[in-house]
Amino acid sequence: MEKIFRALPCTKRQKVTFAKFTFKDDAQEWWLLTLEKEDIVTWARFLEVFYEKYFPDSLREQKAVEFIHLRQGTMTVAKYESKFTQLAQFMTYVIFTKARKAKKFEAGLDPKIKDMLEVLKLPTYAAVIDRAYITEKGIKALRSREPNQKKQFWERDNRRPGIAPPKRVNMGTTSSTNSSNQGLTNPKGGTIPACITCGRSHWGQCRQDTEACFRCGQIGHLLRDCPKLTSSTANPSAPV
Structure with a gap:
C-alpha cells in the first residue's frame, strides 16, 4: 500500500480513508470496533x-533480527531491495538517516558488487540501488562471455608450434593414391582408420594403450627388446 501512496500522492487523512476500504472480514470488524x-x-x-x-512485539523483534542479518546471498538485487524495504519499516529507530540506510543496504550486497560500490562512496540510498543494478548487469554480461573466451584460448593454444592438431579419421572408401595419413587400404575394400592414439593405421585395440610390444604384441618388453626382433636380425631369411 505504501508503494501505491508513493505513486499516487495524497494527504495523510486520505491515506487512512483509502486503507480502511481494503479491510475485509475480521480486519473490517476490528477497524469498526x-x-x-x-x-x-x-x-x-x-x-x-x-x-x-x-x-505484536515478538513478531517485530523477529523481523528486526532478520533485518540485521539480511544479506543478498543468491537473491538478485531486485529481490534483495524488495526484502530490505519490507523489513526496514520495522527498524525505523535504527535507520534514521538516508546515509545510514544506504550504508546498511550496501553492506548486505553480494561481495563482488559491494567491492565495486565501496570505492564510489555513494551518498544516497537511491544512488546505491541504481549502481547496484548496473554492476549486477555488468557481472552477468561478463559471465556470459566467459565460455566463449575459454574456447578461444583453447583454440589459440592448440595452434602453437609443437602441438599437433587433432587427427582426422577417414572411414570412407579411398584409392591407393591417397595420403598415407588417411589409413592403409583394406584388401576387402575401404580403409583402415588411423589410430587416434599412436597415429598409425591398424585394426583392434592400440598396443600403446595396453603397453604391449609393437612387434609381437606381448606384454613385458618394448619393441627394442623384442626377442623376435633379435632373431630376425640374426637370421634375415627367417619369416617375421
Missing part, C-alpha cells in the same frame, strides 16, 4: 494501531 474508541485521522496513528494489532 477501533473507531468506536478513537477517531483515527492521521496516517502515523493508523500505522501504530495497525501494527499493535497485526504485528
